[in-house]
Amino acid sequence: MRFSLNFIKELFPIEMPPQELVQVLTMAGMEVEHYEQAGDDWIFDIEVTTNRYDWLSLVGIAGEIAACTHKKFNLPHVELIKKPLIRDRKIVIENISDCPFYIARIVRDVKVSDSSAGLAQKVAHCGINSISNAVDITNYCMLKWGNPLHAFDLDKIEGNVYIRRAKTGEKFIGIDEKERVLSGENLVIADDRKAIALAGVIGGKNTEVDKNTKNIFLEAAIFSPVVVRRSRRAVGLDTDSSYRFERMVHPDCLECASQEASDLIGQLCAGAFSGYQQAGKKPLVKRQAVRIDIAHMNRYLGEEFSPVKLKNILANLGFSTTKESAGNISLLAPALRLDIKREVDVYEEFSRIYGYNNIKTKIPFLISPEKRVLKTGPLGRFYAFKNELRVFIASLGLKEIITYSLESGEELLRLGEKDPLPLSNPMRSQENVLRPSLLPGMIKAMRHNLNRSQTKLRFFETANIYQRADNGFREAGALSLAASGSHEDFFYLKRATQEIFIFLNRPQLEFKEAELNNFTNALQVYADGKPAGFLGKLDEKIRKEFDLKENLYFAQFDLNTLLDLRRDKTYKPFSPYPAVWRDISILAQNKIKFSGVEKAVKGVGRELCSYKVVDIYRGKNIPPDCAAFTLRVFYQAADRTLTSEEVDSSHQLLRDTLSKINGITLR
Amino acid sequence: MDNDIKNLEARFNEDIKNAVTAQDIEFLRVRYLGRKSSLNDLFAGIVSLNKEEKARAGRNLNILKQKITSCLDEKLKGSQSSEEKFDLTFPASSGDKGSLHILSRVNQEICAIFERLGFDIIEGAEIEDEWHNFTALNFPGDHPSRDAFDTFYLNIPPVDPEKGKHLLRCHTSPSQIRVMEENKPPLAVISPGRVYRPDEVDATHSFMFHQIEGFAVDREINFSHLKGVLFYFAREFFSGDARLRFRPHFFPFTEPSAEVDVSCFKCSGNVRGEKKCSVCKGKGWLEILGCGMIHPHVLEFCGIDSSKYQGFAFGMGVERPAMLKYGIDDIRLFTENDVKFLEQF
Numbered sequence A: 001m002r003f004s005l006n007f008i009k010e011l012f013p014i015e016m017p018p019q020e021l022v023q024v025l026t027m028a029g030m031e032v033e034h035y036e037q038a039g040d041d042w043i044f045d046i047e048v049t050t051n052r053y054d055w056l057s058l059v060g061i062a063g064e065i066a067a068c069t070h071k072k073f074n075l076p077h078v079e080l081i082k083k084p085l086i087r088d089r090k091i092v093i094e095n096i097s098d099c100p101f102y103i104a105r106i107v108r109d110v111k112v113s114d115s116s117a118g119l120a121q122k123v124a125h126c127g128i129n130s131i132s133n134a135v136d137i138t139n140y141c142m143l144k145w146g147n148p149l150h151a152f153d154l155d156k157i158e159g160n161v162y163i164r165r166a167k168t169g170e171k172f173i174g175i176d177e178k179e180r181v182l183s184g185e186n187l188v189i190a191d192d193r194k195a196i197a198l199a200g201v202i203g204g205k206n207t208e209v210d211k212n213t214k215n216i217f218l219e220a221a222i223f224s225p226v227v228v229r230r231s232r233r234a235v236g237l238d239t240d241s242s243y244r245f246e247r248m249v250h251p252d253c254l255e256c257a258s259q260e261a262s263d264l265i266g267q268l269c270a271g272a273f274s275g276y277q278q279a280g281k282k283p284l285v286k287r288q289a290v291r292i293d294i295a296h297m298n299r300y301l302g303e304e305f306s307p308v309k310l311k312n313i314l315a316n317l318g319f320s321t322t323k324e325s326a327g328n329i330s331l332l333a334p335a336l337r338l339d340i341k342r343e344v345d346v347y348e349e350f351s352r353i354y355g356y357n358n359i360k361t362k363i364p365f366l367i368s369p370e371k372r373v374l375k376t377g378p379l380g381r382f383y384a385f386k387n388e389l390r391v392f393i394a395s396l397g398l399k400e401i402i403t404y405s406l407e408s409g410e411e412l413l414r415l416g417e418k419d420p421l422p423l424s425n426p427m428r429s430q431e432n433v434l435r436p437s438l439l440p441g442m443i444k445a446m447r448h449n450l451n452r453s454q455t456k457l458r459f460f461e462t463a464n465i466y467q468r469a470d471n472g473f474r475e476a477g478a479l480s481l482a483a484s485g486s487h488e489d490f491f492y493l494k495r496a497t498q499e500i501f502i503f504l505n506r507p508q509l510e511f512k513e514a515e516l517n518n519f520t521n522a523l524q525v526y527a528d529g530k531p532a533g534f535l536g537k538l539d540e541k542i543r544k545e546f547d548l549k550e551n552l553y554f555a556q557f558d559l560n561t562l563l564d565l566r567r568d569k570t571y572k573p574f575s576p577y578p579a580v581w582r583d584i585s586i587l588a589q590n591k592i593k594f595s596g597v598e599k600a601v602k603g604v605g606r607e608l609c610s611y612k613v614v615d616i617y618r619g620k621n622i623p624p625d626c627a628a629f630t631l632r633v634f635y636q637a638a639d640r641t642l643t644s645e646e647v648d649s650s651h652q653l654l655r656d657t658l659s660k661i662n663g664i665t666l667r
Numbered sequence B: 001m002d003n004d005i006k007n008l009e010a011r012f013n014e015d016i017k018n019a020v021t022a023q024d025i026e027f028l029r030v031r032y033l034g035r036k037s038s039l040n041d042l043f044a045g046i047v048s049l050n051k052e053e054k055a056r057a058g059r060n061l062n063i064l065k066q067k068i069t070s071c072l073d074e075k076l077k078g079s080q081s082s083e084e085k086f087d088l089t090f091p092a093s094s095g096d097k098g099s100l101h102i103l104s105r106v107n108q109e110i111c112a113i114f115e116r117l118g119f120d121i122i123e124g125a126e127i128e129d130e131w132h133n134f135t136a137l138n139f140p141g142d143h144p145s146r147d148a149f150d151t152f153y154l155n156i157p158p159v160d161p162e163k164g165k166h167l168l169r170c171h172t173s174p175s176q177i178r179v180m181e182e183n184k185p186p187l188a189v190i191s192p193g194r195v196y197r198p199d200e201v202d203a204t205h206s207f208m209f210h211q212i213e214g215f216a217v218d219r220e221i222n223f224s225h226l227k228g229v230l231f232y233f234a235r236e237f238f239s240g241d242a243r244l245r246f247r248p249h250f251f252p253f254t255e256p257s258a259e260v261d262v263s264c265f266k267c268s269g270n271v272r273g274e275k276k277c278s279v280c281k282g283k284g285w286l287e288i289l290g291c292g293m294i295h296p297h298v299l300e301f302c303g304i305d306s307s308k309y310q311g312f313a314f315g316m317g318v319e320r321p322a323m324l325k326y327g328i329d330d331i332r333l334f335t336e337n338d339v340k341f342l343e344q345f
């Protein structure tokens, strides 16, 4: 809301320098976003929060300035004249809940011309273009009282005036000269033949006041805020008028505005008031009664306030005290403040004028035994777990990424996701569904970097994924890991997976070969017999389709499953005796999986404590359908140093077992 | 013969101790293993012994020879490595350095500050319903107060029609409702997470961003506690001499409500300089969060007796403080995931 300080000074004297006033108002909640000097005037631009419809009027702002400068403001008095009645036209309200109250005044024999410089400047300094004396007067009164008014050219209204819903397809041209097709969402003012205004939003071209206008029909009304809101949204408009109606207009101000506008049109446009009419019923406005308990207020705000100071501040704000007893004050809310309903509203009013920054600063004691339940409950544990896991995965050498939860449905379709959760009001097709997997975000992050000459990328993300479920949908935390590059990078990922399960204290994970959607080469990961996730190589076809310059190896796990699997760690004693190793060189036909070798190794007995592949060779001495590698096997006992005879006999057993496997040759 | 072998071994043990350079070691090799060495002499002398002695001496001499050989080899290795100069100006080896995303870090840092004060950390879900996102937070239906909270709705049937349509939460405040519906005071909870609003993406806007909600409810929690908690946070997170400014504001779910500014950590509010401060644009203050005393309606919606309990709540973005603190000038950097960005933190 923009207003002129000179305009305010018509209502209330201001002694404070403008710069200081800006600070005072801002700190009391009327944030001055911008201010500038304009000749002998100052223009303030304030932010009006949605509860303060009264700040959309100069009388409301004057009241606020008074309270902020420790003074009291009284509303100007306006003498209401409601006679003679208009007899030749009827005002018909179709539905009283769309428009509870409508008043009209007719001013005859006006001369519409340019405004005086003073009036033109006043509305211009409040951000409204000067049109003509008659229109400027309606805007002046709207600015002053907060009620939008509309002046129609009486002679262009054919017959009676109706406040009704628009018919579907009804056409309407506003004073902005744009044609709009209306629907039942729109409330219109109409005469016997046509719509003449979009109620509360914009006047119609067909009844606009111009320089030839002789007689004016002046409308003031209360329209339902919700109806105005839906109506103006339906036609994509937001006007000074709709802005105010949506936030509420005060019935008392409405009458003053109508009266004053009619008086001014009489004075400044040389017209004569000739009739009044109303329809509906003026809503009863009662000043809200609120009782406050000073002790409760002190406990709420955290400080003992002086009762004298409290009463002064409330009086300046326009509260009236009706009763006072034993620490309680019964109050009536300020006349214009329909937003004040209960004691906490009074606390806010008092404290913002007192100054939030003058209230003491204390640290509460928030730790209590009964409160511990949350931290140790499933949700509290989940947050801590996720944090720990992230730090652990970063320590493995992966970089954390954050990608959008919203994806393009079309792109997901290319990944075989046919039924993701859709948005009803997406902004763009790129973000119109919720992702059911962390893969699409990972692909984008990888592609971004691969296109910038980065290679061998290692990323991870923890975020929620969203899927349909029997009872509607399921939103669950997931972890993704990925490495770009070639073949061996898959094993990097496998290693990372193993490390994560060691971190969970569940080293006995199981990998089962699987064919998954988008991952022909994949392993399902099981722990404790339960599936926990998968890892795999993104299919070549998908890789090309998504324009990735390297292969992508991707893993995804369900975070809740990982948390369930996690076990506390306890120290496991290890053998102090030396481990002895022996190498076996193996030539295996490609049909033989390493898992076959692994099975043999595991069958040797408990003294075989670990093994690893130390060398893989390919090339001239190796037949093309074979892989050759050296397996290093470690032997160790918990209670003694193994003798070389013991080692040799175990090792021989292993060699015998391996050599019996069809397709394996020991070298 | 046995004695000769022992003496030879003892002599060698003395000599090897004094050998330092590779040259010394090669000298000893010739002396003890060369053709004219005592060892060779002893081998030659075996012939004159009887059968039994011959076997023993042969075995012992072999053992000694092996011992001397390996001893010299070991020592040579040691001396060589201590001697050899290699090019230390070669580049350091490269390897993968993992990292946490800066938003994760900032998020954790903020949460940890409040944890120290006794808050518990609970995350809420991102798919919410109208009840938890709006109604229970005291938003009137179809009112302009919802305009600042534009929301993505989901095109799926409601699971519980009484709770309204499903949507992507546009703030973390629904967590407040969820926790209060299911737990009794005293409560002190921080709830971080992703939130969504239909906003065009540019340098300062995104349709997805992060927020941190905090609230405390008990019999005596009051506005001055809210100030104290946020003051502690600002001093821990921004700087040890940070000041706060509470400006009255309006939120449907708090009363009284405030917006909070922190003194600019770069110019500390000293705006008189020639050039406008790049962080606060010369204002001296940075808006960081919204807060207030939880509206009694909200407590009542959650089944908490507002005549017995009262509390405060606050909510802040994560991107903005992160951008301010680390001088990041484009919000899109957070989700672009460029390695050159990721590896800086």
Ligand SMILES: [Zn+2]
Pocket (backbone or CB within 6 Å): B264, B265, B266, B267, B268, B269, B277, B278, B279, B280, B281, B282, B283, B284, B285
């Ligand atoms: Zn600054």
